[in-house]
Amino acid sequence: QKEVEQDPGPLSVPEGAIVSLNCTYSNSAFQYFMWYRQYSRKGPELLMYTYSSGNKEDGRFTAQVDKSSKYISLFIRDSQPSDSATYLCAMSEHSNSGYALNFGKGTSLLVTP
């Protein structure tokens, strides 16, 4: 598996803060970038899916991909205590059959009331 770098944290922020989560990678062939949220003792759930470079927004979440820098980000606006979880970035070279994902270690986020 290709290596994906992600700071494990933990990251603690007050409620309402803007959260920035990041990953870097070394494989320039990655084209599909995902962010997953994983609550304790649960499986990951997909939050955002982005193809190639650019931004994607979904409610309070914004995903950014900068392929030239091999750097992806997830921003959470107006963070809530319910956002407290581990956030995993994942990426893949292909979207079709195979779809094996390369995960970061995950960043643990705690949003305090």
Added chain:
Amino acid sequence: GAVVSQHPSRVICKSGTSVKIECRSLDFQATTMFWYRQFPKKSLMLMATSNEGSKATYEQGVEKDKFLINHASLTLSTLTVTSAHPEDSSFYICSAKDRGTGELFFGEGSRLTVL
């Protein structure tokens, strides 16, 4: 949304015994399923990819005789940890790719503890 059911969610077994974990896609057909292993504070590590009706493809370093994977139908894949040892204790997660949409869904994971 689509659901992937993983069973059991927790299992404790004695060293030397075998444990089977099931991964089911409940409302879609999954031609491809993936098995991951997650250690504390580590990333999800892909163990193997299984395609319905064919042998699983194992990642480098994963013992195929120890981690038996069967994908007998379009909705079920099983992972059997044979002759389990304490170092096999981990969180095992499956994911299934929807045959129709191509979306990927994860199971809730199975925590294995080998005494």
